[in-house]
Amino acid sequence: MNNEIRQEQERLDEVLETINQQIGKIEGETSQRKKEVVNIRKHFWDDLKVNVDTFDDYLETIIGLRQQAQALSVSEGEHRYTSKRLSTLRRMKEAPYFGRIDVTEEGSSLTEHIYIGTSTLTDPSGENFIIYDWRAPISSVYYDYPPGPMEYSTPGGVIKGMLEKKWQYIIKGGVVESMFDTSLTIGDEILQQVLGKGRDKHMHSIVSTIQREQNKIIRNDRGRLLIVQGAAGSGKTSAALQRIAYLLYKNRDKLKADQIILFSPNSMFNNYVSNVLPELGEENMQQVTFQEYLDHRLADSFQVEDPYEQLEFLLTEADAPSYSTRTASIQFKASLRFFEIIKTYRQSLERSGMIFRGVKFRGKTLVSAKQITERFYNTDTTLSFHNKIDKLKEWLGELLDETEKLELKKPWVEEEIEYLSKEDYQKVYSQIQKKRGDTEDSFDDYEQENELLARMIVRKKLKKLRKRIKALQFINIKAIYKQLFDEQIRNEQWKGGNTPAEREICLSTQKMLDEGKLYYEDATPFLLLKELIQGFQTNTSIKYLLVDEAQDYSPFQFEFLKRLFPSARMTVLGDFNQAIFAHASERVNFETLTSLYGMDKTESITLEQSYRSTKQIIEFTRELIPEGHLIKAIDREGEKPLLTQVSSREELHDNIVSKVKDWQSRRYNTIAIICKSAAESAAAFKALSLIKDMKLVQRGTNEYEQGVVVIPAYLAKGIEFDAVIIYDASAQTYGDESLRRLFYTACTRAMHNLQVYSVGEPSPLLLNASADSLLATTN
Ligand SMILES: Nc1ncnc2c1ncn2[C@@H]1O[C@H](COP(=O)(O)OP(=O)(O)OP(=O)(O)O)[C@@H](O)[C@H]1O
Numbered sequence: 001m002n003n004e005i006r007q008e009q010e011r012l013d014e015v016l017e018t019i020n021q022q023i024g025k026i027e028g029e030t031s032q033r034k035k036e037v038v039n040i041r042k043h044f045w046d047d048l049k050v051n052v053d054t055f056d057d058y059l060e061t062i063i064g065l066r067q068q069a070q071a072l073s074v075s076e077g078e079h080r081y082t083s084k085r086l087s088t089l090r091r092m093k094e095a096p097y098f099g100r101i102d103v104t105e106e107g108s109s110l111t112e113h114i115y116i117g118t119s120t121l122t123d124p125s126g127e128n129f130i131i132y133d134w135r136a137p138i139s140s141v142y143y144d145y146p147p148g149p150m151e152y153s154t155p156g157g158v159i160k161g162m163l164e165k166k167w168q169y170i171i172k173g174g175v176v177e178s179m180f181d182t183s184l185t186i187g188d189e190i191l192q193q194v195l196g197k198g199r200d201k202h203m204h205s206i207v208s209t210i211q212r213e214q215n216k217i218i219r220n221d222r223g224r225l226l227i228v229q230g231a232a233g234s235g236k237t238s239a240a241l242q243r244i245a246y247l248l249y250k251n252r253d254k255l256k257a258d259q260i261i262l263f264s265p266n267s268m269f270n271n272y273v274s275n276v277l278p279e280l281g282e283e284n285m286q287q288v289t290f291q292e293y294l295d296h297r298l299a300d301s302f303q304v305e306d307p308y309e310q311l312e313f314l315l316t317e318a319d320a321p322s323y324s325t326r327t328a329s330i331q332f333k334a335s336l337r338f339f340e341i342i343k344t345y346r347q348s349l350e351r352s353g354m355i356f357r358g359v360k361f362r363g364k365t366l367v368s369a370k371q372i373t374e375r376f377y378n379t380d381t382t383l384s385f386h387n388k389i390d391k392l393k394e395w396l397g398e399l400l401d402e403t404e405k406l407e408l409k410k411p412w413v414e415e416e417i418e419y420l421s422k423e424d425y426q427k428v429y430s431q432i433q434k435k436r437g438d439t440e441d442s443f444d445d446y447e448q449e450n451e452l453l454a455r456m457i458v459r460k461k462l463k464k465l466r467k468r469i470k471a472l473q474f475i476n477i478k479a480i481y482k483q484l485f486d487e488q489i490r491n492e493q494w495k496g497g498n499t500p501a502e503r504e505i506c507l508s509t510q511k512m513l514d515e516g517k518l519y520y521e522d523a524t525p526f527l528l529l530k531e532l533i534q535g536f537q538t539n540t541s542i543k544y545l546l547v548d549e550a551q552d553y554s555p556f557q558f559e560f561l562k563r564l565f566p567s568a569r570m571t572v573l574g575d576f577n578q579a580i581f582a583h584a585s586e587r588v589n590f591e592t593l594t595s596l597y598g599m600d601k602t603e604s605i606t607l608e609q610s611y612r613s614t615k616q617i618i619e620f621t622r623e624l625i626p627e628g629h630l631i632k633a634i635d636r637e638g639e640k641p642l643l644t645q646v647s648s649r650e651e652l653h654d655n656i657v658s659k660v661k662d663w664q665s666r667r668y669n670t671i672a673i674i675c676k677s678a679a680e681s682a683a684a685f686k687a688l689s690l691i692k693d694m695k696l697v698q699r700g701t702n703e704y705e706q707g708v709v710v711i712p713a714y715l716a717k718g719i720e721f722d723a724v725i726i727y728d729a730s731a732q733t734y735g736d737e738s739l740r741r742l743f744y745t746a747c748t749r750a751m752h753n754l755q756v757y758s759v760g761e762p763s764p765l766l767l768n769a770s771a772d773s774l775l776a777t778t779n
Pocket residue numbers: 191194195204206209210211214230231232233234235236237238239575578611612717718719720748
């Protein structure tokens with residue numbers, strides 16, 4: 001052990017001693033708080049006099065109850081706080097800090113040693129910092145500057161000075177294993193070590209090695225919208241998650257984890273990233289996929305197609321007659337033009353075009369659709385559209401009140417009373433008793449009893465109808481959406497919307513709606529129209545919205561999200577080169593996003609350095625895409641990706657089996673055999689049954705598994721594997737230019753090793769790959 005490390009170990013031992021002392025103290029406090037909570041819960045009612053005889057007694061009871069509840073809530077809060085701190089301190093024991101900066105502030109001759117870790121630690125007085133949280137203002141110097149002049153912002157203003165030295169530590173189990181003076185070492189040794197490791201079940205935090213550009217994303221707090229365009233593996237997801245941790249720290253008095261929502265690509269991804277925030281001592285944010293949101297909002301009306309079903313159709317049914325219309329339809333419905341068309345259409349509904357459902361009760365029409373339409377368009381024209389709908393709702397409610405009265409004496413009610421089961425009757429009877437009070441003469445009047453029973457029966461029958469009216473189901477949104485595709489509306493409102501292609505789109509959309517289906521591309525437009533008619537159900541509690549894999553969202557969907565979360569600041573992270581959905585046109589970019597909040601409220605950051613893969617893998621994958629030369633590789637060496645051409649499926653499978661065996665012997669934890677589609681994955685999985693414990697990843701798979709998996713490329717998005725096999729990169733499978741981004745996404749999942757197979761002629765997508773970047777062999 002050299003002298004420097006010995007000194008650092010001595011300091012670390014002192015820090016660990018302080019942590020242990022604090023743990024001891026907090027353990028005592030936590031168990032004390034726990035006892036208090038249990039005690040208050042147990043004796044909650046003991047000290048409380050419940051008396052409601054007079055109003056004053058009642059008031060006293062309520063006040064007493066509130067005080068008890070408050071005491072309980074304070075104790076619970078304190079218990080939560082101490083237990084959280086306790087688990088943070090326990091975690092810190094493993095590695096209390098990872099970095100140090102030696103800084104001299106302007107105007108001072110003192111050089112301070114600032115140690116940086118995942119959480120703050122102070123001395124017992126609470127005034128002197130032993131460790132600074134990585135999110136503290138001064139810690140940004142660690143990420144932002146090499147030794148030399150530096151500055152950082154604090155709530156009190158900008159502080160300038162000199163960064164004399166910067167140190168990185170590797171501490172494990174309370175032992176300083178190594179330390180680096182970053183002004184002397186070439187390259188980032190710790191980053192290299194971290195990246196060289198094998199992948200396990202979950203993503204990890206990157207706080208000890210956050211890079212300057214990433215730090216800009218994490219700490220950005222200007223603007224309403226932050227757009228991050230970054231190469232595959234450049235740390236977009238990582239930056240998003242550390243950003244959430246940073247926001248929770250910075251706004252700890254006012255922001256809770258459930259006020260942040262992350263839109264993610266699929267549920268397996270949710271599971272994959274679920275450990276990062278808890279690792280940093282924070283609670284997880286809300287996480288949802290766009291599909292889950294659509295299902296939640298539309299499940300009552302339709303079975304909505306899922307985006308992967310759409311993708312699977314596009315990947316496997318290129319020969320279907322409906323193929324070209326469907327792709328055109330997907331692109332059209334993703335456009336801002338369609339968003340505007342829907343807005344104009346909704347405005348036109350103020351004058352004409354609303355379609356209603358008549359209200360029927362026991363097979364008899366109470367009011368017809370036509371009558372509702374007339375009423376709607378003939379009510380006070382000064383009323384706003386939504387007020388008119390509210391008036392309709394009131395009117396229909398009153399109609400049900402009248403119906404209730406009229407139905408009471410009808411024979412069907414008499415009949416139902418007769419057929420009431422004993423239990424039902426008893427139930428009704430006791431409800432009536434309760435209502436009337438326990439007076440002795442309460443049931444002397446048979447007439448009244450009968451009337452009450454009848455009322456109950458009619459009310460029960462009308463309940464469903466009332467609920468439907470309350471939910472505005474008398475408006476036929478499906479028919480209104482379908483009408484949007486009528487020739488007349490198209491001529492009047494679509495502005496140039498009568499091209500043969502658009503006519504085809506309209507016909508096919510109406511046909512699909514008639515079959516009771518809602519394609520994925522129609523789901524958001526349908527929901528938008530529904531919201532515009534029924535009144536937008538916004539969510540104002542969300543303060544930060546983060547959208548990962550943002551290239552998969554259409555401009556239409558972004559407009560929708562903006563409306564849905566009006567109080568949220570948005571962070572959008574994506575990579576156009578991985579845009580795999582059909583709505584992504586050739587020239588997909590985030591420029592249209594700027595118009596969401598305007599230039600002055602939008603900031604953009606580009607990440608060009610890729611961290612995931614070895615230099616050799618990056619050198620190959622960047623040749624697959626336009627402008628790929630801009631992507632920078634980290635200096636991490638590995639084997640060159642290998643392209644092996646085989647002549648038959650049998651040969652392919654034999655090769656894969658032995659490749660997997662070889663990789664397993666090299667201790668790769670995660671090996672993925674990536675296929676083009678779910679259909680190809682299922683076939684590969686069956687054919688490769690010789691590989692033991694192999695798993696097939698499908699749409700519904702929730703957990704990111706270690707070991708060997710067979711997975712369609714689109715489900716592997718956002719995720720990474722130690723080693724990747726591209727199942728069949730032949731011209732037959734990846735013959736079309738439109739598959740370039742999918743193919744690139746698949747190849748960029750590899751961290752340490754990449755093997756590409758091709759049954760027969762390789763894909764033309766590989767033509768650009770130079771012999772230098774891809775070793776080609778024929779079996
Ligand atoms: N600063 C960093 N320090 C250590 N590891 C990093 C850093 N930045 C990124 N990584 C690692 O690089 C890998 C890729 O990161 P991440 O998944 O966040 O990238 P991404 O841009 O979201 O990728 P993709 O677009 O391909 O899904 C992860 O293993 C992550 O831990």
